[in-house]
Amino acid sequence: MMPHTMRLTFCTRMVNEGMNPKALQYIMGHSNVIMTLNYYAHATFHFTQEEMNRLEA
Numbered sequence: 001m002m003p004h005t006m007r008l009t010f011c012t013r014m015v016n017e018g019m020n021p022k023a024l025q026y027i028m029g030h031s032n033v034i035m036t037l038n039y040y041a042h043a044t045f046h047f048t049q050e051e052m053n054r055l056e057a
Contacts, residue, residue, distance in 0.1 A: 011040040016047040 001009075007028070014024050015037070025036040 008040055008042070011036065012042045012044065015041040016044060 011024065011028060014027075015021070021033050021037055024041075025033045028036050028040060030036045030040075
């Protein structure tokens with residue numbers, strides 16, 4: 001696995017676990033949270049499905 005891929009995976013998993021975006025921004029070393037959330041964190045199908053189930057409950 002390439003280092004950049006590992007960063008993307010880490011960021012996505014932390015967002016999916018509910019980590020504070022500003023804390024994650026700091027850990028990732030980004031100057032703004034937009035970079036962290038728009039380019040590094042990706043919603044997975046499983047995470048999206050869980051969020052929809054939570055909203056329906």
